[in-house]
Amino acid sequence: MLQGILDNFLNLSVEEKVMLTVGFAGQFLFAMRFIIQWLKSEISRKSVIPVAFWYFSILGGATLFVYALWRQDPVFILGQGTGLFIYSRNLFLIHREKREAREESARLAKEPAAES
Secondary structure, X not given: OHHHHHHHHHOOOHHHHHHHHHHHHXXXXXXXXXXXXXXXXXXXXXXXXXXXXHHHHHHHHHHHHHHHHHHOOHHHHHHHHHHHHHHHHHHHXXXXXXXXXXXXXXXXXXXXXHHO
């Protein structure tokens, strides 16, 4: 069985080998998000979704999206494309919340000085 897989790989064109590598890389990046989430949750002793989860989601999703386009697989394209929108939206919301918290903190820091 392993010999058959190896023979199939060796008979692929350069383009097919490159794209197969892209597909595996995307799958690795996508899997990393779960590993990071799991480790962070174990450390925190509660369920946590770190920002790195969303970055790995985008990296893995984008790489798999490219692979899906190459495969011309509409199911895979739709799934990864939808995911990319969701991951991007989550990162946007996270960064907006952090920006608003910084602005609020800066505003509060200026208030006491203004009252003096």
